[in-house]
Amino acid sequence: MGGYGIHWFRRDLRVLGNPALEWNLARNGGKVVGIFFVDSTFLSRPDFSPNRFAFLLNTLEALREELRALGGDLLVLDEIPKKGFSALLTQLKKSKKGKPSVVSFNRDYEPFARARDEGVSEMLVHGWGVEVHTERDHLVIEPHELKKESGEKSFYQVYSPFARKWFELLGRREIRGRVCPAEAKQTHFGLRWRDLLGVTDIYADRLEHFRAKNSKQVSVPIPKAGSKAALALLDEFDDELDDYSDQRDFPGVSGTSQLSMYLKNGSLTSAQVIAMLGLENARFKAVPQKMGATQFLKQLVWREFYIHILWHCPWVENQAFLEKYRNIKWENREDLFEAWKEGRTGYPIVDAGMRQLRQTGWMHNRVRMIVASFLTKDLLIDWRWGERYFMEQLLDGDLAANNGGWQWAASTGCDPQPYFRIFNPTLQSRKFDRDGVYLKQWLPERAHLKGRALHEPIEPIVEHSSRRLKALAMYQPLAR
Ligand SMILES: Cc1cc2nc3c(=O)[nH]c(=O)nc-3n(C[C@H](O)[C@H](O)[C@H](O)COP(=O)(O)OP(=O)(O)OC[C@H]3O[C@@H](n4cnc5c(N)ncnc54)[C@H](O)[C@@H]3O)c2cc1C
Known part of the structure; x- marks a missing residue:
C-alpha cells in the first residue's frame, strides 16, 4: 500500500472544517491528494445550467488555490467517477508509490449520488482492496x-x-x-499529483478546458x-x-x-x-x-x-409527494409559459422576479414563492415545468430545495401551502414591496408610476380572479 490517501471532492469544496478530508490527512500524515470528476451524466442533464456550471468551475479553481497554498493539489478529470477511479488506480498501481490506502468522501443524499457512491465504494473496496471512509458534512x-x-x-x-x-x-x-x-488545526499537505503520476495525456487536468468551453454560454455575472x-x-x-x-x-x-x-x-x-x-x-x-x-x-x-x-422519498424528484395530486389536469399552455419565463405576464412582481432570475441567476425567496404560485395556480402549468426552468437558471439550483419549494407552492408536496391558498400577486406586491423599490429596480419602465398604480397589472396575460376559481376547481375534486 502506498501510505497515502485520495480525497474525492463533490459538494464539500473547501479545506477548512472538511470532516472526511481532515480524517484522511490525520490518517496519512498529510499525504493526501484531491480529485474532482466532471461527470458527463451531469453535463447532459436536461436541467443543466451553464451559469451554475461556471460557478462550480470557479469554485474548483478557488479550491485548488486553497489546496496549493497548503502544499496540496486538486486534479479535475473529465470522467464518470467509477470509470475514472478505475483508470486512475490502474495507473497508480504501476507507479512507484502504488495505489492509495484509502479514498475518503463526505456523504451526499440525492438519489443519483447515493447510487453512484454505492457503486464506486463497492468497486474500490471489493475490486481494488482500497478502504473507503465517509463522513457527514452536508x-x-x-x-x-x-x-x-x-x-x-x-x-x-x-x-x-x-x-x-x-x-x-x-x-x-x-x-x-x-x-x-x-x-481548526493547521493543515499541511505532503503530496501532489505530479509526485504520483506526473501529468500524462490521460490525466491532463480538464478545468481550463471546461472553463473555456462553458464561458461562451454564461449569461449572468458569476459571483466570487x-x-x-x-x-x-x-x-x-x-x-x-x-x-x-x-x-x-x-x-x-x-x-x-x-x-x-x-x-x-x-x-x-x-x-x-x-x-x-x-x-x-x-x-x-x-x-x-x-x-x-x-x-x-x-x-x-x-x-x-x-x-x-x-x-x-426519492420519487418526489419526478412526481407529487401527495398521491392525490399526481393526476392534476394542467392546462400547460406553451405561450403562457414563455411569457412567464420572459417576465411578460403583465403582473409587475412576477415580471420583476423573472427578470431578476434571468439577469442574475438568483431570486429572492418571497418572489420565488409568488412566481411559483402564479405559474401553477394562475397559469395552470405543471410545477415540474417551473422546477426545470429554475434549475436551468439558478446559481443555487439544488434538487431538494427546488423540488421542495415548487411542490410547496403547487400544494402537491410535503407540508405544502394548502391548495386553496392562492397568492394574489398584486396584494403580495403591495405588502412586501410597498414603495416599489424592487419593482423599480427590475422594471425601470414602471419607475414613473406611484402608489397603487405601481403594483397594478398592465395588459395581464390572464385575469387573476377568474384563474383563481379555475385553479380551485382543478384541485378541489382531488383534495379529499
Ligand atoms: C419555488 C422555490 C424554489 C427554490 N429553489 C431553491 C434552490 O434551487 N436552491 C436553494 O438553495 N433554495 C431554493 N429555494 C429556497 C430559498 O428561496 C433560497 O434558499 C433562498 O432564497 C436563498 O437565499 P439566501 O441564501 O439569501 O437565503 P437565507 O434567507 O439567507 O437563508 C439561509 C439559507 O437557508 C436555506 N433556505 C432558506 N429558505 C429555504 C427554503 N425555503 N427551502 C430550503 N432551504 C432554504 C438556504 O440554503 C439559504 O441559503 C426555493 C424556494 C422556492 C419557493
Whole structure:
C-alpha cells in the first residue's frame, strides 16, 4: 500500500472544517491528494445550467488555490467517477508509490449520488482492496438520526415537529461537538499529483478546458466563488442577523444571507454557519431578542427538511409527494409559459422576479414563492415545468430545495401551502414591496408610476380572479 490517501471532492469544496478530508490527512500524515470528476451524466442533464456550471468551475479553481497554498493539489478529470477511479488506480498501481490506502468522501443524499457512491465504494473496496471512509458534512443531522419515535411513517412529514426535533438534537452533546469543532488545526499537505503520476495525456487536468468551453454560454455575472468568498459574505451577514426576521420577506431590502449557492457546493456548511454565528444554543421558539438568529436557523432547517424528504422519498424528484395530486389536469399552455419565463405576464412582481432570475441567476425567496404560485395556480402549468426552468437558471439550483419549494407552492408536496391558498400577486406586491423599490429596480419602465398604480397589472396575460376559481376547481375534486 502506498501510505497515502485520495480525497474525492463533490459538494464539500473547501479545506477548512472538511470532516472526511481532515480524517484522511490525520490518517496519512498529510499525504493526501484531491480529485474532482466532471461527470458527463451531469453535463447532459436536461436541467443543466451553464451559469451554475461556471460557478462550480470557479469554485474548483478557488479550491485548488486553497489546496496549493497548503502544499496540496486538486486534479479535475473529465470522467464518470467509477470509470475514472478505475483508470486512475490502474495507473497508480504501476507507479512507484502504488495505489492509495484509502479514498475518503463526505456523504451526499440525492438519489443519483447515493447510487453512484454505492457503486464506486463497492468497486474500490471489493475490486481494488482500497478502504473507503465517509463522513457527514452536508447536513447537520442526517436522516437516520432524526426519526419519529414510533408510528407507521417513521420520518417527519411536517416541518414544525421536524424542526422542533432538529433543535432538540442540536442541543445534544454528540451533535454539538460536530457543529462546534475544536479550533481548526493547521493543515499541511505532503503530496501532489505530479509526485504520483506526473501529468500524462490521460490525466491532463480538464478545468481550463471546461472553463473555456462553458464561458461562451454564461449569461449572468458569476459571483466570487470559493470558501474565502463565502466566509466574507457570512461575516457581512453577521452584522445584519438581528434584523433578519424583520427584513427577510422584503425583496427590495438586502436582508438575507445570499449564502445558498455556497451551501450548495459546500464552500461553507450549515454547521460552520451555526458555529461562526454562535447559534448552537438557539431554541425552536426563540426569545424575541434572538428572533433574527432563530429565524435564520429555521431556514437552514428547511434546507435539511427537504434533503431528508428526498432521502426518504426519492420519487418526489419526478412526481407529487401527495398521491392525490399526481393526476392534476394542467392546462400547460406553451405561450403562457414563455411569457412567464420572459417576465411578460403583465403582473409587475412576477415580471420583476423573472427578470431578476434571468439577469442574475438568483431570486429572492418571497418572489420565488409568488412566481411559483402564479405559474401553477394562475397559469395552470405543471410545477415540474417551473422546477426545470429554475434549475436551468439558478446559481443555487439544488434538487431538494427546488423540488421542495415548487411542490410547496403547487400544494402537491410535503407540508405544502394548502391548495386553496392562492397568492394574489398584486396584494403580495403591495405588502412586501410597498414603495416599489424592487419593482423599480427590475422594471425601470414602471419607475414613473406611484402608489397603487405601481403594483397594478398592465395588459395581464390572464385575469387573476377568474384563474383563481379555475385553479380551485382543478384541485378541489382531488383534495379529499
Ligand atoms: C419555488 C422555490 C424554489 C427554490 N429553489 C431553491 C434552490 O434551487 N436552491 C436553494 O438553495 N433554495 C431554493 N429555494 C429556497 C430559498 O428561496 C433560497 O434558499 C433562498 O432564497 C436563498 O437565499 P439566501 O441564501 O439569501 O437565503 P437565507 O434567507 O439567507 O437563508 C439561509 C439559507 O437557508 C436555506 N433556505 C432558506 N429558505 C429555504 C427554503 N425555503 N427551502 C430550503 N432551504 C432554504 C438556504 O440554503 C439559504 O441559503 C426555493 C424556494 C422556492 C419557493
